[in-house]
Amino acid sequence: MDSALSLEGVSKRYGRFEAVKDLSFAVEPGTICGFLGPNGAGKTSTLRMILGLTDPNAGRITVLGADNGGKVRDRIGFLPEERGLYRKMTPVDAIAFFAALKGVPMGEGRKRARRLLEEQGLADSMKKPMKALSKGMAQKVQLMASIAHEPELVILDEPFSGLDPVNQEGLEQIIRGLASRGATVLFSTHVMQHAERLCQKVVLLAKGRKVFEGSVAAARAEAPMHLEIEGRVTAADVAALPGVAAVESVAVEGEEDGVYAHSASLAKTADPQAALKAAFSRGLDVRRFEMKPPTLHDAFIVLTGGDR
Amino acid sequence: MRRMFLIARREYFAYARTVGFWLSMLVLPMFILLGASLPGYMRDSAPLRHVAVVDLSGAGVGAELTAAVERNRVKDVADDLRDAAVAEAGPEKADSVRDAAEKEGVEAGVARLKAVAPRTAAAWRTPASKVRVIAPPTDVAAARTVADAERALRPYIEGDRTLAGDRTLDAAVILTMRNGEPAARFWSKGVTDTRAEDTIRDGLEEVVKARRLAAAGVTPEQARELETVRPRLDVFSTRSASGQAVEFRDRLPGLIGFIFGMLLWSTIITGASILLNSVMEEKSNRVLEVLLSSASTTEILAGKVTGVAAITATVLGVWSAFGALALAGVASAAPGIVGDFVSVLTEGGLIVYLLIYLIGGYLMYALLFAAIGAFCETPREAQTLLGPIMILLSAPIIVLQLAIRTPDMALVKILSWVPLFTPFLMPARITAEPPLVEVIGTMVGMGLTAAFMIWLGGKAFRAGALSTAKLDWKGVFALLRRER
Numbered sequence: 001m002d003s004a005l006s007l008e009g010v011s012k013r014y015g016r017f018e019a020v021k022d023l024s025f026a027v028e029p030g031t032i033c034g035f036l037g038p039n040g041a042g043k044t045s046t047l048r049m050i051l052g053l054t055d056p057n058a059g060r061i062t063v064l065g066a067d068n069g070g071k072v073r074d075r076i077g078f079l080p081e082e083r084g085l086y087r088k089m090t091p092v093d094a095i096a097f098f099a100a101l102k103g104v105p106m107g108e109g110r111k112r113a114r115r116l117l118e119e120q121g122l123a124d125s126m127k128k129p130m131k132a133l134s135k136g137m138a139q140k141v142q143l144m145a146s147i148a149h150e151p152e153l154v155i156l157d158e159p160f161s162g163l164d165p166v167n168q169e170g171l172e173q174i175i176r177g178l179a180s181r182g183a184t185v186l187f188s189t190h191v192m193q194h195a196e197r198l199c200q201k202v203v204l205l206a207k208g209r210k211v212f213e214g215s216v217a218a219a220r221a222e223a224p225m226h227l228e229i230e231g232r233v234t235a236a237d238v239a240a241l242p243g244v245a246a247v248e249s250v251a252v253e254g255e256e257d258g259v260y261a262h263s264a265s266l267a268k269t270a271d272p273q274a275a276l277k278a279a280f281s282r283g284l285d286v287r288r289f290e291m292k293p294p295t296l297h298d299a300f301i302v303l304t305g306g307d308r
Numbered sequence: 309m310r311r312m313f314l315i316a317r318r319e320y321f322a323y324a325r326t327v328g329f330w331l332s333m334l335v336l337p338m339f340i341l342l343g344a345s346l347p348g349y350m351r352d353s354a355p356l357r358h359v360a361v362v363d364l365s366g367a368g369v370g371a372e373l374t375a376a377v378e379r380n381r382v383k384d385v386a387d388d389l390r391d392a393a394v395a396e397a398g399p400e401k402a403d404s405v406r407d408a409a410e411k412e413g414v415e416a417g418v419a420r421l422k423a424v425a426p427r428t429a430a431a432w433r434t435p436a437s438k439v440r441v442i443a444p445p446t447d448v449a450a451a452r453t454v455a456d457a458e459r460a461l462r463p464y465i466e467g468d469r470t471l472a473g474d475r476t477l478d479a480a481v482i483l484t485m486r487n488g489e490p491a492a493r494f495w496s497k498g499v500t501d502t503r504a505e506d507t508i509r510d511g512l513e514e515v516v517k518a519r520r521l522a523a524a525g526v527t528p529e530q531a532r533e534l535e536t537v538r539p540r541l542d543v544f545s546t547r548s549a550s551g552q553a554v555e556f557r558d559r560l561p562g563l564i565g566f567i568f569g570m571l572l573w574s575t576i577i578t579g580a581s582i583l584l585n586s587v588m589e590e591k592s593n594r595v596l597e598v599l600l601s602s603a604s605t606t607e608i609l610a611g612k613v614t615g616v617a618a619i620t621a622t623v624l625g626v627w628s629a630f631g632a633l634a635l636a637g638v639a640s641a642a643p644g645i646v647g648d649f650v651s652v653l654t655e656g657g658l659i660v661y662l663l664i665y666l667i668g669g670y671l672m673y674a675l676l677f678a679a680i681g682a683f684c685e686t687p688r689e690a691q692t693l694l695g696p697i698m699i700l701l702s703a704p705i706i707v708l709q710l711a712i713r714t715p716d717m718a719l720v721k722i723l724s725w726v727p728l729f730t731p732f733l734m735p736a737r738i739t740a741e742p743p744l745v746e747v748i749g750t751m752v753g754m755g756l757t758a759a760f761m762i763w764l765g766g767k768a769f770r771a772g773a774l775s776t777a778k779l780d781w782k783g784v785f786a787l788l789r790r791e792r
Binding site: 084086 | 590593594603
């Protein structure tokens with residue numbers, strides 16, 4: 001199956017500054033892909049090139065089979081990082097206007113706008129001007145304006161920023177809904193929990209370069225496993241266990257002297273079971289032993305070299 | 309095309325649905341209406357001033373002054389009668405109305421007006437005199453010295469005493485002889501309203517002139533005859549419509565050129581400014597990036613330019629409707645003028661030229677202003693970039709006046725070749741029939757500049773819309789170089 005989106009050796013320079021360097025990745029149709037990276041990693045520059053707003057200095061971008069996002073703009077939905085709509089327009093008019101720009105007849109656009117607003121609990125705000133809406137409401141309206149034309153590819157730049165937890169949950173549902181009807185979703189975010197819950201695939205960028213592309217599980221595997229060990233055990237005892245690369249220890253409050261809580265990082269290829277066996281065989285006074293698999297957040301820190 | 313239309317429609321209704329738009333549009337016709345009616349209203353509503361003449365000259369200067377003031381009033385009315393008659397009766401018959409009034413009195417002038425311009429005469433109202441010369445109160449008249457007269461006058465002037473019939477005395481003039489010639493001391497309560505003072509000064513001037521002429525052997529009748537001398541000067545031009553005498557119609561193209569030059573300037577600048585504000589608002593509201601992902605730069609720019617052009621056309625349409633109403637009013641009195649106006653506009657395709665200059669000028673400035681708007685989020689930022697352009701834009705307004713009077717002046721010719729000035733200066737020059745090569749050459753220059761602006765405007769618009777660059781011309785040029 002052809003990719004919904006593919007980049008091959010894409011670079012973008014602004015004067016002497018190289019924002020994106022030799023970037024290649026692909027997103028399959030119907031998948032949700034997280035586009036992750038610290039500030040200034042080149043995410044927004046890449047998204048703008050995908051949309052055809054700016055041209056790459058090198059490389060090739062294919063979007064929904066076209067060599068320029070601009071040629072298939074009617075099939076793409078885009079929510080920029082810095083959001084805003086016409087302040088005097090009503091939500092219905094705003095959604096219908098942007099849907100009309102993407103080829104949806106104005107009457108049909110209004111119908112869809114009303115339905116989407118009702119689904120999102122904004123029925124009461126349909127006739128208010130945008131300037132009268134709260135920031136969260138306005139953000140929802142803009143998201144609806146970017147998907148009312150039922151695009152095949154949805155690009156969301158930091159869609160969760162500025163939303164409260166309830167609205168974040170609502171947005172996650174919308175994104176899942178888009179994917180379930182076959183749309184491809186590419187979104188950038190700093191909040192790894194969202195990516196962890198939503199994405200089948202993540203692409204990590206650091207200083208303009210891709211540092212990872214693959215599934216969330218594969219990304220996690222790039223980060224070390226952690227062991228949480230508690231008991232009358234010294235840091236040296238924990239450090240001597242097989243596979244332990246580093247230990248951080250604190251005394252446990254409310255316990256007698258000599259009881260510590262240790263957090264041990266394992267080497268990438270280490271087997272946590274071997275450490276557990278060794279602890280028992282060495283007769284260590286262990287009261288709690290817990291294996292903690294790495295999170296996407298851990299992977300993000302490791303893969304981007306802590307460059308946040 | 310669909311996207312362009314949608315953007316144009318949104319742009320149009322965003323303005324056309326606001327009350328402020330219609331209010332500001334009506335300001336100009338209201339201003340013109342006020343400007344036209346205010347002086348007449350002010351004249352009619354001005355209060356009557358009573359001026360007492362205290363004659364201590366011992367040479368009958370008081371009677372001479374009273375007669376001179378009346379003669380001046382008749383002269384003013386005669387001029388008003390002529391001005392009123394000229395539209396309906398033409399200059400020659402209008403002159404005859406004035407002559408009748410001056411020589412035989414206001415009634416004779418009005419009678420002549422009825423004969424040559426009956427429609428105007430039906431609406432004519434002879435303006436009442438606003439300064440009336442009266443005899444002084446008896447206690448003032450009894451004074452034999454200037455000091456006595458002034459002492460007696462003071463309570464009347466200050467309002468402590470009134471004249472017979474409880475009338476107030478607004479001012480007084482004490483006439484004496486100094487060095488053998490009439491002289492006067494003028495007293496009044498106020499210092500700002502100088503109508504009475506001006507009336508007395510003009511009257512006294514007439515008295516002194518008449519006395520000097522009499523001393524030189526000229527009779528008062530001869531003196532008055534000399535005052536009304538108006539030598540006949542027939543003006544001819546090889547370029548006049550008749551090929552001979554220059555008529556009002558021949559001067560009309562120059563007038564139309566000037567009016568259209570000013571109108572184009574204000575229309576273009578207004579339209580371009582609306583566009584600048586619209587783009588600036590979209591940039592500050594963060595709408596531009598979404599718009600750019602929904603339509604091409606060309607579609608957005610074309611849509612916005614078309615939308616604002618429609619707004620401008622609405623403004624011009626409403627103003628034209630007011631203009632047509634005004635013309636209809638004039639037509640009822642002077643059908644010839646309207647015919648001349650229409651024939652000047654259509655003859656030689658003048659209206660087509662004006663339309664081309666309007667479109668070319670609007671395109672150049674609209675795209676320039678839209679591109680500037682894409683770099684700005686606040687009016688202050690826009691001011692930084694617009695400053696030099698606005699200084700540049702004031703030049704044609706100054707030169708426009710020269711272009712009407714002397715369209716072949718070297719400075720006017722040279723500046724009309726500068727494409728950014730062409731749309732303002734050429735409408736003024738075109739009525740003087742400049743060489744065809746200049747007409748075509750300046751149009752080509754303007755067309756090429758408009759095409760360059762379309763290209764540059766698109767490039768700058770995209771660069772500006774996505775940038776947060778430092779706001780000065782250096783930063784803008786750096787961004788443009790970067791934009792690929």
